[in-house]
Amino acid sequence: MPKLNRFNIKIETGDSGTPGPVQFNINHHVLPFENAEGGTGPGEVFTGGFEINSFAHTLALVGPSAGRWHIRRMTVDFDCESTPPYSVNFGEVTLDDSTEVNLWQDSPIPAFDV
């Protein structure tokens, strides 16, 4: 597991939004994002990030405290120690007060054209 220096996230909300706050779970610590911009209403785009500088045993986006949050797409940019920066795109997911969605993905396996 590489040390996670920083991650940034872009969340595109679908049909059903949430008033917030937008929080993530890092190793059982629930925190708000730094540099948060935009919104999480229907059709809105939220961006934020966090300087972790630690090992992410758990990294997840926490669901809303009430209602359902339909996320159309998420992009997470990872800046880890000893690996080149990489981005992961996640597809649709719906969160509620009983769920959180995993954000961590290892760096992609190299591929080449033949």
Added chain:
Amino acid sequence: MNTTNPRPAEGRRMIQAPVLSGDAYPEASDEVKIKAQPVPGGESCVFRLNRKLLAGHSWFFPSFESAAGSPLAEALFCLDDVETVLVMESMLTVTRKDKTLVDWKPLARDIGQALRRHLEGGAPALAERILQGMPSEEGIREGIQKVIDIEVNPGVAGHGGSVTLLGVRGNTVTIQMGGGCQGCSAADLTLKQGIHTAFRKAVPFVGAILDETDHSAGLNPYFS
């Protein structure tokens, strides 16, 4: 492999969102495009195409002899070092005989050329006799469930594990490992050397065997 062990926040269930492939080729492209992706460790390489090789079914060729009558597999087994071939939809997985070689580029280029020649020729990927003898999904499901109940689960139960049949599509089988198997460091070995062998012996028409277990999310792995 996901090296973290995600655990949900207190009272919350952790779910997974689908990871979108950012480097997939557009299917509409006229040109045949092939991307090779060796697995970590280098024992096999996955080839993804922007064309279907085999629609509706999948097929595993364990040897040169098994390729008789299937033009694509015949061509691939003529290449030095090809050990096994698995064809599924627009994907091909090849293992090599020489396990000490980790650089796939020379062999992957040859495989790419063979794939292009096959697609240009228009021949089917699978011998007609195989497709004609293919049992129904229900028949495959019954056979696999039987081998899970009689052979596989009694075997993994000793480690607190279990295997569940999630579904059969065509002749592609999807399973999920649970209990002590979920997150176990030996799960891949159990899957490839135990479960695959048992399934193929009991139901010879089984094609790809997909494992949908999220091993990184195991809350009670055997080695915890």
